Amino acid sequence: MHSKRRKILFYCQSLVGLGHLTSSLLVIRELSTFADVDLIHGGQGLQQMPELPGFRHLRLPTILIDSATDEFYAPDSDKPIEVLWAERAVAIEQFVNWPYDAVIVEFFPFGRRRLKKEILGLFATVRQRCGAIPIFCFVREILVPAPLEAEQRMVKLVREHIQTVFVRGDPDIVRFEETFSLTAEIADRLVYVGYVSPPPPASWPVRRNRIVVSQGGGEIGKTLLRAAIQTARLLPDYHFLVVTSSRASASKIAELQALVGSPNVQVVSFLNDFQENLQSAALSISLGGDNTLMDVISTRTPALAYPYAGNSEQGLRIEKLAGKGFVFPLTDKDLTPERLNIKIRETINQTYPQQAIAINGAAEISRRIRVMLEGGFCED
Known part of the structure; x- marks a missing residue:
């Protein structure tokens, strides 16, 4: 039996660089085989976004953090920050196409705490419009260490909102608890999926000098x-x-x-x-x-x-x-x-190591979400 295409809402904000957006797009490429994905993103943008079946995206007015003052600033606008937050809220409202089957948020609640109001506002609307659909988070395997109170707030947010925390990493290389001391408190929701990397080539060229x-x-x-x-x-x-x-x-x-x-x-x-x-x-x-x-x-x-x-x-x-x-x-x-x-x-x-590293994270996230949405259980 052919299962119907799903609809997934994806939220990714980069405050520096492009890494978060790049790995989100690798995940979206895999998801697009069975779902239409609506991506809300901000921060530095790519010159060209990929064209994928059922893929829509909204780039929000850019708000970044000034590393010197730790305050928000808008590189592309003279408007007050409050006005930009309001414009972002309106843009999100006009872009979303309810209802969705699932939501994916990149990094939050382990980072992006400064965007908490916007993200939790989105979660509240999701609950109102779609009921108890799963909210997934995907996060890199190494965090910048935070004080215990901050970690406790992260745990509370995971337990309140997040069904599964997908960790982009291989536990044989580094384990999540090495930089997040309260990992045991969310262990029931944590899944290592492997690093998110482009698929290896079908055929290997000869190495040149x-x-x-x-x-x-x-x-x-x-x-x-x-x-x-x-x-x-x-x-x-x-x-x-x-x-x-x-x-x-x-x-x-x-x-x-x-x-x-x-x-x-x-x-x-x-x-x-x-x-x-x-x-x-x-x-x-x-x-x-x-x-x-x-x-x-x-x-x-x-x-x-x-x-x-x-x-x-x-x-x-x-x-x-x-x-x-x-x-x-x-x-x-x-x-x-x-x-x-x-x-x-x-x-x-040097001789290159024989050990393989799990690098199939994007396909693994997609596979697990698909199984969960179809009411099954994932084999680990």
């Missing part, structure tokens, strides 16, 4: 790109493909190009086929951001990562993956041409 150096979607990481460009002359047999942030200005790119002192370096501002480039690369050098690491692992590419000091989550993930030999960390001291040259040669000559 190419090193892909990437900054990721944010503003940080120029130090790493500069170090790689200056090291390239010591490795004339390798072609260095240096990828700046897609938001880098023309002057920033020109600044990097001015540093190039050997013919084996190419500086580009964006790579459409990042994963394909990694598949044929001898090495990846990056900041070890969430999405880049997933690309590196799913393509089984030897990797060096220079963790951004402001983000303990990335540092811990790199440390855990380094413990298994999937990636090797760089420190500030390694960013001289002499040291980086040695690190590059050592990493390329």
